[in-house]
Amino acid sequence: MSDTQFMDDLIVIGEAVPDELKDKRKVLCSACYSDEHGLVRIYPIPPNAHMRRWDRVSIPLERNPQDTRGESWKVQGSKREWDVLSEKIHRHGKLPQPGRISLLHKLYRDFGVDCIQNLNDNMLSLGIIKPDVLNAWMEERGERYDPTVQITLDSPTRFFTIHNYKLQPRVKYRCSDCRSQNPHNQQILEWGAYEWMRKHPDNPEQAIPNLRLTDPQYDKYFLVGNMSKYRNAFVVISVFRFKHGTI
Ligand SMILES: [Zn+2]
Known part of the structure; x- marks a missing residue:
């Protein structure tokens, strides 16, 4: 190419x-x-x-x-x-709503994998997973947390980067045919979850239930990707959730 x-x-x-x-x-x-x-x-x-x-x-x-x-x-x-x-x-x-669901079908058909490890094996850095979520929670970020938020010229409002958040959402899950010895335990990087935390500093934890990760009424798919420097470390980039019956 x-x-x-x-x-x-x-x-x-x-x-x-x-x-x-x-x-x-x-x-x-x-x-x-x-x-x-x-x-x-x-x-x-x-x-x-x-x-x-x-x-x-x-x-x-x-x-x-x-x-x-x-x-x-x-x-x-x-x-x-x-x-x-x-x-x-x-x-x-x-893309209108009905198109989103058919696109997700297509994404899962063409880029869905039974386990994250298949992505690694095939040198793929992005893929779609149908997870069986075991747990989701907030964890303190720890290193590189910076509570100051600067106003920049290209962004006159307070613009948060990942380092300005004290908490990070995480999820533990199994893939549809998981080959991993232990369940996957990954960071969720979906911006929407962080936007919730920024807008609701009194209730950041609500970002987790908003993702419907453990809500049995929702079908869930993850878009996962690896890190440039750590190719076998994957994160959840997008949580697709649709009320059961719409997929
Ligand atoms: Zn797996």
């Missing part, structure tokens, strides 16, 4: 809580689906180009020499044109 691609059929299926780079840039990471290219990771994205789940977008992309994962791309001219990068990302509305 060429080192540059203009992808015009992307649908956003996951957005992770923002992070901060060593050079202090605040960055987003999105996961998308493309009919032509399959699962696609786009990183880094500037905060003012915030793409929400189910948005249809087109973006000129190029390979990132520092990230050799097959699904990983960055916006063309990423660092050089950082301040105007959002102008390259074009939205074409949102």
